[in-house]
Amino acid sequence: MTAFLTPGAAQAVSAESDQTFSATELRAAGDAVLDASEGGVAWSVDADRNTVTVLVDDTVSDAEIDGIRDRAGRLADALVFEHTPGTFQKYVQGGDAIYADLGWRCSAGFNVRSGSTFYFITAGHCTEDPYGPTPPYPLWSDGASQIGFTAASSFPVNDYGLVQYDPNPGSVPSTVNLYNGSSQTITGFANATNGQSACRSGSTTGLRCGSVTGLGYTVDYGGGDVVYDMIRTNICAEPGDSGGPLFSGATGLGLTSGGSGNCTSGGTTFFQPIVEAANAYGVTLP
Incomplete structure (x- = not known):
């Protein structure tokens, strides 16, 4: 389950204010x-x-944007809205x-x-069990045989899970x-920086590259x-790259x-920072 936007497709629907907040x-x-x-x-x-940059997808109406402005009251001028084509979604299909x-x-x-026990970290919306508490379900396979079980999961609020x-x-x-x-050897984890060049790997669309365009988004x-x-x-x-x-x-x-x-028209993608996830579980690279 995942959600994405399109490179250069976000269109501003409100101007920045001269007011200082x-x-x-x-x-x-x-x-x-x-x-x-x-x-x-999504906003940051x-x-x-x-300002507060507010991205809205195709499901958000003008009336709903007005509702957000109304809720902000006197702070509405701090909000800068941008429209992005498509619909935010969570993809369920490193x-x-x-x-x-x-x-x-x-x-x-x-x-x-962690010590002599090995795991992999993935998205929490993947490891979340829709039928009840998790861990230890779901169980995971590589398509041929079982390889592990969900040891921990955090979604929503965060989006990370641990498979043993x-x-x-x-x-x-x-x-x-x-x-x-x-393959690329990973030697360490770090927090992203705005403008940083980066790539991501996924089982649906393989390797795709671009850059970090913002931090701290809700x-x-x-x-x-x-x-x-x-x-x-x-x-x-x-979907499936999650x-x-x-x-x-x-x-x-x-x-x-x-x-x-998508990877035909392009997109914007949000990522859970790995440093937070690794610290939460007390794990390190192998």
């Missing part, structure tokens, strides 16, 4: 967007521009394909370890599939599925979460 006021304006949103909206406080026993496909993110290899292997590679017969996929502090990029993705790795050279940056668009 404090950091507290900008946070309050962002909170107003969350309170008013019913899905199809931009302190440099003194590069290599992984299959849930409950019927969907995602992509593995990064192999990690079962049986536990003697070792796992610290690499990402480049879908050209080769994304509302609808139905109460809101995630925070996401990386925004102009890299396309499609959970796959975002990386820059040998550095891991994030996990594919969602967005709008």
